[in-house]
Amino acid sequence: MPQTQAEAKVTELKGSAQNLYGQAKDTLSDAAGQAREVAGDAFDRARERYPDAQRLYRQGSEALRPHAQESPLGLVVLAGAIGYLLALVIHGRR
Numbered sequence: 001m002p003q004t005q006a007e008a009k010v011t012e013l014k015g016s017a018q019n020l021y022g023q024a025k026d027t028l029s030d031a032a033g034q035a036r037e038v039a040g041d042a043f044d045r046a047r048e049r050y051p052d053a054q055r056l057y058r059q060g061s062e063a064l065r066p067h068a069q070e071s072p073l074g075l076v077v078l079a080g081a082i083g084y085l086l087a088l089v090i091h092g093r094r
Contacts, residue, residue, distance in 0.1 A: 046053065068075045 064075065
């Protein structure tokens with residue numbers, strides 16, 4: 001009898017684990033869907049506010065492509081410096 005009780009407990013624990021897995025999967029799926037909606041809305045608002053942004057992005061990409069191929073490390077350093085400056089502008093010095 002103790003073996004039967006242990007097997008029943010193992011089956012119960014497996015069921016609980018599968019239930020928790022399903023709940024976690026559903027929760028993550030819902031969160032991903034909501035994030036996708038928020039990002040889509042933000043993208044649409046940005047497109048309305050800055051209609052030339054896509055054209056300017058394309059022009060900038062085309063201008064940087066030869067430099068990136070020639071010196072990828074230099075481009076990474078430049079991107080880091082720009083990110084640092086943007087952080088200073090946004091957050092200011094503390």
